[in-house]
Amino acid sequence: MAKQRKRFWHNERKGVVVARFHELVTGKIKKNPPLRVLCRIDEAEFEETIQGQRARTAEEIELFLNALYQQKLIRLKNGTDDESLGVGVEIRDLMDIWLAETKSTRSGRTLDDYMTSKRYYLEALGNHKADRFPSSFGTHLINYLQKKGIDSRTVYKHVVNLQTFLNWAFKSKHLSERKELPRPLKVTKEPRIYTNVQLRKIEQILEQKIASGRKDSSTIQRINQLRAFRLAVYTAMRGGEIWSLRLENIRLADRVILIRNAPEIDFFVKGRKEARVPIGGGLAEFLGRDLAEREPSERWFLDDGSGNQLYKTEATLARPFAKINEELGIRGVKPLHGIRATVITHLLEKGAEITRVQKLARHRLITTTKGYQNTEGLDCLPIVDSIELLVDN
Secondary structure, X not given: OOOOOOOEEEEOOOOEEEEEOHHHOOOOOOOOOOEEEEEEHHHHHEEEEOOEEEEOOHHHXXXXXXXXHXXXXXXXXXXXXXXXXXXXXXXXXXXHHHHHHHHHHOOHHHHHHHHHHHHHHHHHHOOXXXXXXXXXXXXXXXXXXXXXXXXXXXXXXXXXXXXXXXHHHHHOOOOOOOOOOOOOOOOOOOOOOOOHHHHHHHHHHHHHHHHHOOOXXXXXXXXXXXHHHHHXXXXXXXXXXXXXXEHHHEEHHHOEEEEXXXXXXXXXXXXXXXXXXXXXXXXXXXXXXXXXXXXXOOOEOOEOOOOOEOOOOHHHHHHHHHHHHHHHOOOOOOHHHHHHHHHHHHHHHOOOOHHXXXXXXOOOOHHHHHHHOOOOOOOOHHHHHOOOOOOOO
16 A cells, blocks of 8 residues: 655744645656645634634644645646745755755764754855845855864865755755855865774773773773774774674674664664675684673673663764873874774785775775775885886886
């Protein structure tokens, strides 16, 4: 049985009832149906009579809205209704509709980024009408972000996010013309990585704190930090993948870790593509001991001991490592992401085939894998010595 599509909803802030006209969208997948305001909310809920206003029943409201819907539908089909959602509507409302429609296809982290981009846009340009963009709005937006001290890569990310919104608005016919944001210069930085000595010191600190601590909540935290650290070092897994890992997805007998969605904690795998990560010998030995010591109630790799996640977000998992970095005087290296970059660089420096490293890192493009390689340690003297363009043969 086909799922019932929601036809009406209330925009409480605007005080209006809005309708979706799915009948006007062709094809099996009915995306981006036209949106129109039918009436004010109070017009739907109350009827004017000789005795004054009378509250309509739920059935009467439904009949009233359906009648308005059919009238509007006829005008739309005949081309006599030239009302557009973009005409007169505020850009903030249009962004809210975009976010609502995007929610089911984006991870929580991406949606948070989109919300931040929306906030920056409104701070920079105000809540203007969607059909009246300020002059040179893209330049003003970028200047605003740069004056806030936001680094170039983050500025670039927010511009891309907002261009995604503008593309959606045009494709959905909320805007009559395509709007293009200028792309700021994106400065590519080589990833900052740990040295082997630094990684061993981090491991020693975690092991010492576990050995010297009492069997309490702080010890559980240290144990989980060591688990996360070793998994990152042995697999180059992303922080979010480690944070969201269920014990059932560690298949030690098959020597593989399954990267799977965890909708209950709003985690979805990168690129919506589930994957398998091999378990090497060193990691297999560690996991064998670790899994044997688990409580029967535990469900997560980073469990609090009773079946719940110890860390509520990926960010809270990274914070203890940032403190260790500070303790060791390590600057500019993102805790978990830095380990991932370090592993990739290490493998490439050892001469591993880049296509195999790409597969382990689960990068869609091989250029992404190359971008993780830190080349600061490469000595160019041997190739400079080999230049013989001006030497007689």
